[in-house]
Amino acid sequence: MNVLWLCATVSLTVFSVSAQLNSYCNSNDSMVLKHFMDGMDTAIDGWTSSSSNCCDWDGVTCNFAGKVTGLELSKKKLVGNLLDSLTNLDQLRTLNLSRNLLKGDLPSSIFQLQYLQVLDLSANEFSGSLPASVNLPSIQLLDISDNNFEGPISPGFCINSTGIMVLKLGVNYFNGEIPPEFENCRSLEHLCLDANFVSGIIPEYLFRLPRLLKLSLQDNALSGQLHNSNPSNLVYLDVSLNYISGNLPDLFHTFPNLTYFAAHSNNLDGKMPFSLLNSRSISSLILRNNSLSGSIDLNCSAMINLLFLDLADNKFTGFVPSNLPSCTSLKTIDLGGNNLTGQIPESFKSFSSLCYLSLSMCKLNNLSGSLQILHNCPNLTTLVLSRSFDSEEMPSNANLEFKMLKTLVIPECKLKGMIPVWLKGLTKLRILDLSWNELTGSIPPFIGSLQSLLYLDLSNNYLNGVIPKSLTQLPDLQVYDNTLELPLEFPIFMRRGMDGKVLRYSYGIRFPPTLDLSNNFLTGPIWFEFGNLINLHALNLKYNELSGVIPSSLANLTIIETLDLSHNDLSGEIPVSLVKLGMLSKFSVAYNNLTGIIPSGGQFSTFLVSSFEGNPGLCGEFVLSCLKNQEQLQIQEFENFEDSIISWPVLAGFGIGFFFAVILLLVLPRTRNTQNMDKLE
Numbered sequence: 001m002n003v004l005w006l007c008a009t010v011s012l013t014v015f016s017v018s019a020q021l022n023s024y025c026n027s028n029d030s031m032v033l034k035h036f037m038d039g040m041d042t043a044i045d046g047w048t049s050s051s052s053n054c055c056d057w058d059g060v061t062c063n064f065a066g067k068v069t070g071l072e073l074s075k076k077k078l079v080g081n082l083l084d085s086l087t088n089l090d091q092l093r094t095l096n097l098s099r100n101l102l103k104g105d106l107p108s109s110i111f112q113l114q115y116l117q118v119l120d121l122s123a124n125e126f127s128g129s130l131p132a133s134v135n136l137p138s139i140q141l142l143d144i145s146d147n148n149f150e151g152p153i154s155p156g157f158c159i160n161s162t163g164i165m166v167l168k169l170g171v172n173y174f175n176g177e178i179p180p181e182f183e184n185c186r187s188l189e190h191l192c193l194d195a196n197f198v199s200g201i202i203p204e205y206l207f208r209l210p211r212l213l214k215l216s217l218q219d220n221a222l223s224g225q226l227h228n229s230n231p232s233n234l235v236y237l238d239v240s241l242n243y244i245s246g247n248l249p250d251l252f253h254t255f256p257n258l259t260y261f262a263a264h265s266n267n268l269d270g271k272m273p274f275s276l277l278n279s280r281s282i283s284s285l286i287l288r289n290n291s292l293s294g295s296i297d298l299n300c301s302a303m304i305n306l307l308f309l310d311l312a313d314n315k316f317t318g319f320v321p322s323n324l325p326s327c328t329s330l331k332t333i334d335l336g337g338n339n340l341t342g343q344i345p346e347s348f349k350s351f352s353s354l355c356y357l358s359l360s361m362c363k364l365n366n367l368s369g370s371l372q373i374l375h376n377c378p379n380l381t382t383l384v385l386s387r388s389f390d391s392e393e394m395p396s397n398a399n400l401e402f403k404m405l406k407t408l409v410i411p412e413c414k415l416k417g418m419i420p421v422w423l424k425g426l427t428k429l430r431i432l433d434l435s436w437n438e439l440t441g442s443i444p445p446f447i448g449s450l451q452s453l454l455y456l457d458l459s460n461n462y463l464n465g466v467i468p469k470s471l472t473q474l475p476d477l478q479v480y481d482n483t484l485e486l487p488l489e490f491p492i493f494m495r496r497g498m499d500g501k502v503l504r505y506s507y508g509i510r511f512p513p514t515l516d517l518s519n520n521f522l523t524g525p526i527w528f529e530f531g532n533l534i535n536l537h538a539l540n541l542k543y544n545e546l547s548g549v550i551p552s553s554l555a556n557l558t559i560i561e562t563l564d565l566s567h568n569d570l571s572g573e574i575p576v577s578l579v580k581l582g583m584l585s586k587f588s589v590a591y592n593n594l595t596g597i598i599p600s601g602g603q604f605s606t607f608l609v610s611s612f613e614g615n616p617g618l619c620g621e622f623v624l625s626c627l628k629n630q631e632q633l634q635i636q637e638f639e640n641f642e643d644s645i646i647s648w649p650v651l652a653g654f655g656i657g658f659f660f661a662v663i664l665l666l667v668l669p670r671t672r673n674t675q676n677m678d679k680l681e
């Protein structure tokens with residue numbers, strides 16, 4: 001009793017105190033907000049006219065005098081134009097309207113607010129160019145990223161806004177050069193111009209701005225070379241996806257605090273400079289997709305902080321550097337797409353920090369010895385060796401153990417032999433890709449007892465025998481699970497796609513739960529129990545010799561997007577229940593011996609004749625028309641029908657490559673040749 005009463009009193013008191021703090025809205029400001037509200041096409045949550053005191057409304061902050069000092073309406077999904085009237089809020093300090101659907105030109109008077117400290121209009125649809133004159137003397141944080149602004153960057157930002165600390169203009173259509181007036185940004189700590197069309201050189205004075213710690217210029221049209229001669233405070237520098245050319249100058253000693261340096265996808269060539277190879281500060285070094293050459297000679301006694309090394313897709317030569325294990329912080333290495341030769345060095349035996357290793361598209365040899373060495377790495381979780389070995393025997397050494405391994409990717413190496421027994425010990429494995437090799441024998445039943453397996457690709461081998469029933473018992477494929485992404489904290493970068501939308505790329509691996517056994521010589525049935533694998537996004541069994549019926553249980557795979565059973569010997573009817581599969585976008589049962597009527601409705605109304613052709617006994621309402629006579633159809637007589645089907649154009653085979661190809665490309669640089677996909681004709 002007493003406790004309850006106490007609580008009630010306390011909360012009442014708190015309530016009245018806060019009510020007292022909330023002063024009554026200034027009538028002029030109240031008018032402005034009402035105008036703003038009327039200007040929106042949508043209602044503003046928490047802005048009812050029930051309280052006439054606008055200081056009580058959600059996201060509105062007032063000072064003691066009842067003047068509006070803050071407006072924070074992010075993620076309210078407002079639609080409309082920003083009215084000029086907001087600029088009559090003469091005490092406004094914070095304006096946060098990020099992630100709405102605000103559109104149109106931004107009234108230039110927004111850039112004249114004398115007291116504004118925080119302006120966040122990010123992720124809207126504002127367009128037009130910025131005013132030539134900016135007068136925001138109090139501004140500290142200005143974020144207008146992810147809009148459709150165009151034209152040059154206003155030079156005024158740092159002239160009249162001397163206290164600005166954070167300036168984010170990324171993901172717009174700004175062009176022209178970085179204005180020389182930015183030299184006045186004495187307080188600037190973070191400048192982001194990502195994903196614009198900014199051209200010219202990177203002015204050296206940016207590196208000297210006394211407070212600047214983070215400079216992000218990725219995905220622009222910047223050119224020239226990097227230059228710097230005086231010590232810089234920068235901690236984070238990203239100039240990726242530009243046209244920076246020539247050597248990387250030997251200037252990294254002028255960046256004693258630089259921990260993150262990314263310059264991927266430029267036109268850099270030559271060798272890595274001494275000061276970079278000896279940087280004590282750098283922890284992430286990302287230089288992928290350039291033309292850098294020479295051998296990779298990091299000085300690990302100096303690079304004590306190096307954690308993330310991505311030098312993929314360059315022209316480095318020589319062996320995989322054997323000194324990398326002495327970079328004692330190094331966890332992630334991607335050296336794929338270089339002309340590296342030899343085998344994994346013996347020294348990697350003691351590489352205890354190593355978590356992620358990708359050496360795709362190198363010219364390595366001795367897979368057996370290499371795995372023998374790597375299996376000693378206690379923390380190795382990801383191993384990607386696509387197309388890096390050639391025509392070797394799949395190591396069958398039973399003592400291989402990779403206790404921590406979650407991802408094992410060794411496709412396109414023409415590996416011979418059988419699926420090895422040592423895979424049994426990889427109990428943490430989530431992704432297994434041994435596709436496009438020359439593996440023979442049958443799929444061992446133990447694959448079905450890999451507790452965490454979510455992605456299995458054994459396609460394009462010479463596997464035979466019956467699909468082990470145990471595959472239908474894979475535990476993690478039997479529960480819905482949205483964590484398709486491996487929990488690797490890799491940098492993310494953005495690019496604008498063809499359609500103007502921003503795409504976010506990540507180095508993390510993102511594979512949809514998949515079972516791909518296509519292009520083999522598998523026989524026997526498609527088990528009814530495949531219907532248990534409700535977490536599957538793709539089931540690909542095409543180009544095998546599977547027989548029996550299509551189990552109706554597949555209708556339980558409610559999130560499946562790709563189901564390809566084409567080019568087998570399946571008979572019977574297509575289960576009508578499959579029309580329930582609402583996510584199904586790629587479907588084929590072509591070239592089997594199916595009969596009956598093609599179900600209609602649902603996603604089935606979107607599939608073309610190529611999904612069904614090559615089944616003499618199959619016809620449908622919309623494709624492979626069942627002839628004129630309904631009665632004839634019901635008694636399933638197809639003699640006449642067979643004649644008519646011959647006249648159908650024979651469409652090209654069903655070439656499903658990859659989904660999420662963009663992300664895959666980053667991880668496994670390999671090109672799929674669609675012609676090869678039909679290797680079994």
Ligand SMILES: *[C@@H]1O[C@H](CO)[C@@H](O)[C@H](O)[C@H]1NC(C)=O
Nearest residue numbers: 025026027028029066067088
């Ligand atoms: C409203 O604005 C007018 C004109 O700027 C001014 O004269 C008046 O004092 C203001 N009223 C309040 C309550 O601030």
Ligand SMILES: *[C@@H]1O[C@H](CO)[C@@H](O)[C@H](O)[C@H]1NC(C)=O
Nearest residue numbers: 074075096098118119120141
């Ligand atoms: C604006 O609000 C969003 C969502 O609450 C938040 O993420 C963002 O950091 C805010 N912007 C500023 C500058 O505080």
Ligand SMILES: *[C@@H]1O[C@H](CO)[C@@H](O)[C@H](O)[C@H]1NC(C)=O
Nearest residue numbers: 132133134135155156159160
């Ligand atoms: C600075 O503010 C003044 C006063 O509003 C304005 O006249 C001038 O154009 C502004 N300067 C720049 C470079 O925007």
Ligand SMILES: *[C@@H]1O[C@H](CO)[C@@H](O)[C@H](O)[C@H]1NC(C)=O
Nearest residue numbers: 231232233234254255256257
């Ligand atoms: C690097 O950072 C330290 C503090 O972390 C600071 O004292 C030092 O001035 C910085 N170095 C340079 C060149 O700015």
Ligand SMILES: *[C@@H]1O[C@H](CO)[C@@H](O)[C@H](O)[C@H]1NC(C)=O
Nearest residue numbers: 242264265266267289290665
């Ligand atoms: C590689 O860099 C070039 C420019 O040098 C760019 O056009 C291309 O998109 C980049 N490739 C990837 C996969 O990022």
Ligand SMILES: *[C@@H]1O[C@H](CO)[C@@H](O)[C@H](O)[C@H]1NC(C)=O
Nearest residue numbers: 278280298299300301302303
């Ligand atoms: C590697 O770095 C260490 C420590 O900074 C230094 O003493 C040594 O001279 C460097 N080695 C080379 C070959 O530069």
Ligand SMILES: *[C@@H]1O[C@H](CO)[C@@H](O)[C@H](O)[C@H]1NC(C)=O
Nearest residue numbers: 315317318319339340341363
């Ligand atoms: C790759 O390196 C080997 C030896 O290091 C060399 O013989 C070969 O020409 C190089 N290939 C390419 C394409 O650079």
Ligand SMILES: *[C@@H]1O[C@H](CO)[C@@H](O)[C@H](O)[C@H]1NC(C)=O
Nearest residue numbers: 328331351352353354378379
């Ligand atoms: C290996 O991983 C364990 C636990 O995941 C961690 O405690 C240990 O520090 C890691 N070893 C190294 C050398 O990073």
Ligand SMILES: *[C@@H]1O[C@H](CO)[C@@H](O)[C@H](O)[C@H]1NC(C)=O
Nearest residue numbers: 343346366368369370372373
């Ligand atoms: C393969 O590597 C192992 C381990 O380093 C080594 O013992 C063996 O001699 C190598 N084999 C060949 C053919 O190079």
Ligand SMILES: *[C@@H]1O[C@H](CO)[C@@H](O)[C@H](O)[C@H]1NC(C)=O
Nearest residue numbers: 528529530531532553555556
């Ligand atoms: C599929 O779901 C139905 C009920 O919707 C159930 O009767 C059937 O046993 C399920 N089949 C499988 C293989 O899970």
Ligand SMILES: *[C@@H]1O[C@H](CO)[C@@H](O)[C@H](O)[C@H]1NC(C)=O
Nearest residue numbers: 569571572592593594595617
């Ligand atoms: C197709 O199935 C029918 C029976 O439904 C059978 O008579 C015929 O031989 C099969 N054709 C092929 C090519 O397997």
